[in-house]
Amino acid sequence: MHELSLVMAIVEKAEATVLEHGARDVDSITLRIGRLAGVEPDALALAWEAAIPQTVLEHASKMEKTSEAVFICRNCQKEFTADDLFACCPLCGSSATELVAGDEFIIEQIILNL
Amino acid sequence: MCDTCGCGTDHVHLTDNKGKVHHLHPVVSEHTQEHFIVKAAETPYGKRVVELAFNVLDKNNLQAEKNRTLLRENHITAFNLVSSPGSGKTTVLERTLTDLAGAYSMAVIEGDQQTSNDAARIRATATPAVQVNTGKGCHLDAGMVARAIELLAPADNSLLFIENVGTPRLSRAFRPGGNPSRGHTLCNGR
DSSP, X not given: OOHHHHHHHHHHHHHHHHHHHTOSEEEEEXXXXXXXXXXXXXXXXXXXXXXXXXXXTTTOEXXXXXXXXXXXXXXXXXXXXXXXXXXXXXXXXXXXXXXEESOOEEEEEEEEEO | OOTTTXXXXXXXXXXXXXXXXXXXXXXXXXXXXXXXXXXXTTXXXXXXXXXXXXXXXXXXXXXXXXXXXXXXXTTOEEEEEEOOTTSSHHHHHHHHHHHHBTTBOEEEEEEESSOSHHHHHHHTTTXXXXXXXXXXXXXXXXXXXXXXXXXXXXXXXXXXXXXOOSOHHHHXXXXXXXXXXXXXXXXXXX
16 A cells, blocks of 8 residues: 555545544544554645645644564574564574564554544 | 564554553454554553554555465465566567467466557467556555456366566565465566
């Protein structure tokens, strides 16, 4: 999904949350984006500005946190962090590593205006 | 992994009125699991704090899993070709389709940012191909792959080649839905 699709999915979730709680709109929203989620910050900012007018997010403030990419080595079971999808294990050097966290795009919190 | 408690499985934190944090593991069902927790204490008047753990990418991941299941059940081996534009994916694919013609039933899902050119080259090999123009996007998502598979209706025990765009990083992160045990991601070029 490119950034606009991601933002539209966020808008959809925010609208559903507002409806569920009988709120007016969103005061603020906190996002947690994994370092290896493949999200381009500039593109996300542009998509945000384009997609939020006339939605419950129009006047909301946005906080973005980045979470680390965590890998596990299938060879020696070591857990480590890295910036590169094809990271090798820093302990045994194996390339049989698996990403266990860091490719997520999470809405952590929404503060609603009642 | 949760940076509050270090737990790696699905869970939520509930803060009660005394400020105590409860760590709960929900039962995971087939549907995307989400819980919201309302923090009653320390919330300014007229506002409500709703804590979610909603992964925007879940919908794609779920569709990807469905794609993988469908391919697995029909014994279709999927190859996901990923590399920077211009590094030779289409050429490798063209040559593979020509060399294996008659030995296997094959089909191609072609993702190209702007033109139908790659699909035309593939069609010249007489292999069924579907072009998925990703427009401004730079990778295929699981929904696009699902629709393409539906159109192609690959035969049982066949080979499915997904010629992707963009970099290996994005392709892996967005999981178009090739088969992980009988599927292969080939990274070419830089």
